[in-house]
Amino acid sequence: MIAALGRAARVKTSNLMYGFGFFFEVLRETLHFFRRSQVGYKVLINQILFTGYEALAINAIMAVSIGAAINVIGSSLLPQFGQSQLMYTILIIVITRELGPLLTAFVITARSGTAIATELGTMVVNHEIEAYLAVGLKPISYLVVPRFIGVVVSMIVLTIYFNMFGLLGSFIVVQLVKPIPINEYLSNLLSILTVGDVLSGMAKALVFGIVVSVVATFQGFSVNRSSTEIPVAGIRAVGQSFILIIVADVLVTLMQYA
Amino acid sequence: MPDEIKSPVPAIELTGIRASSGTFEILSGVDVAFHEGRTSVVLGTAGSGKSTLIKTAAGLIVPDEGRVRFRGQDIFGFNRNEEIAFRAASGFVFQDAALWANTTILNNVFMPLRVHKPWMGPSEMAETARVLLSRLGYDEGMALRPADLSTGEQKLVSIARAIIHEPAVVFMDDPVSNLDEEAADRVYAIIDELRTQGRTLIIGANNSELAYRFADYLGVIKSGRIAIFGTYDQTVAGAEEALSASISRLRARGGRKSAAVGNETSQRSKP
Incomplete structure (x- = not known):
């Protein structure tokens, strides 16, 4: 029993160390990417198109809906406490600091995290990774780094996009309940929005982007030789990303408010 | 052991190799040297390693x-x-082609040129790829994806990818598997040309034809161990009868017209 526990702990520790090694190798290769990896640019562009551009619509719909929902709930609840003026503060804090990066990260995990893990897993099973090695392309430089950069850049841009549409959704509801000119709405928002709010959201977007891309690529490469391992890699990528995103969210929030 | 085997630094040398997949040992105690400018063929059945x-x-x-x-x-x-x-x-021909599924045949073939000869322009790379594929008998479109091709055609593309950048050492894992006879003949012609150019060829095969035609050195791998390795004549003459059906077939075919190792009349130049 104790021996089995010891073995399990040793395997877990070894996997964890391997994961950290993978992460630092990705960071190291990222520094060299723009200097030497012209052949990886196409992979990078494709990744940004898939993760960023193609997720714009779903992100916009979600942001508008969430912004509207926050406004509906706030405008019915806050007046009961005589705190209607807090509506803009709540909007800014909830959307830019919390839900913007968090929900965007969940969308990217569900779309791109699974896609990356299963695509890389399929490439492993079909010996395509070995073929890259054979022609002199390092899989981390050529396959992982463009996906890493693509997901991080897309995550940041999509978070900004989510924030804009979230606040727009709120404006649409305001127009239905108590119409005000857009100038007044925007000036109310901007008077409350601080640099800290924006930086907080961007910091989370950066961290979440790193988490999703590294976990997905790591899980993709963890596929060994069987096609049945591929969906498992996709599921693990989603599960681990969700957990790590929430943990990272708490840590970044604690750092901001501590 | 003949002088050729002891002579200069081999192109590729493996010593004390043990390789496993999980708990299953695939190779154990493998020591073998593949010589520069020579064709070495290792025969083995499926699953031999x-x-x-x-x-x-x-x-x-x-x-x-x-x-x-x-x-x-x-x-x-x-x-x-x-x-x-x-x-x-070096270049590598995979047993199952291992083409990159998400890109075109053209991109598959000229990727080694993009990596190793980036000074060549895209049109020059594409032309080089077209000429080579045409010599191999590939006559489908360049914009197709690997999934659009038969397994034999994929193999031809894989061979083109392995040699397009003119490597000095070419590793081939069952280069004629999945090929029809005509396509296999074209591959044999390419292998012959590579030999004549003095390239080092290291070939794994499960049939004796490649060995009979091209092997300067011949080995047999059995249960993850090199059972015998030497010049073609040594191996064919010296291997135990029960070791390999391929060796028995080679023995039955008798001597070759062009003995490979030591045949100084062959016009070879090292790349």
Whole structure:
């Protein structure tokens, strides 16, 4: 029993160390990417198109809906406490600091995290990774780094996009309940929005982007030789990303408010 | 052991190789040297470990134990530049083609040129790829994806990808599997040309035809161990009768017209 526990702990520790090694190798290769990896640019562009551009619509719909929902709930609840003026503060804090990066990260995990893990897993099973090695392309430089950069850049841009549409959704509801000119709405928002709010959201977007891309690529490469391992890699990528995103969210929030 | 085997630094040398997949040992105690400018064929049945041997020799699989040397240098100790130089000097034909599914045939074939000869323009690369594929008898479109091709056509594309950058060492894992006779003949012609140019060919095969036609050195791998390795004549004459059906077939075919090793009349030049 104790021996089995010891073995399990040793395997877990070894996997964890391997994961950290993978992460630092990705960071190291990222520094060299723009200097030497012209052949990886196409992979990078494709990744940004898939993760960023193609997720714009779903992100916009979600942001508008969430912004509207926050406004509906706030405008019915806050007046009961005589705190209607807090509506803009709540909007800014909830959307830019919390839900913007968090929900965007969940969308990217569900779309791109699974896609990356299963695509890389399929490439492993079909010996395509070995073929890259054979022609002199390092899989981390050529396959992982463009996906890493693509997901991080897309995550940041999509978070900004989510924030804009979230606040727009709120404006649409305001127009239905108590119409005000857009100038007044925007000036109310901007008077409350601080640099800290924006930086907080961007910091989370950066961290979440790193988490999703590294976990997905790591899980993709963890596929060994069987096609049945591929969906498992996709599921693990989603599960681990969700957990790590929430943990990272708490840590970044604690750092901001501590 | 003949002088050729003891002579200069071999192109690729494996010593004390042990390789496993999980708890299953695939190679154990493998010591073998593949000589510069020569064609070495390793025969083995399915599951004997020949693909793992060829991939380990090419540095695509890291063994659990042992060393692989390229011209005397440990390939797993290469820095980035040395590794790139090794890859520029080598090509690999995969048993199952292993083409990149998400890109076109043209991109598959000229990728080694983009990596190792970036000074060539895209049109020159594309033309080189077209000429080579045409010589191999591939006459489908360049914009197709690998999934659009038959397995035989995929194999031809894989061979083109392995040799387009004119490597000095070519690893081939069952290069004529999945090919019809005509296509196999074209591949034989390419292999013959590579031999004539003095390139080092390291071939894993499960049929005796490749060995009969091209082997300067011939070995047999059985249950993950090199059972015998030597010049073609030594191996064919010296192998135990029960070792391999392929050896028995080669023995039955008798001597070859062009003995490979030691045949100084063959016009070879080293690349």
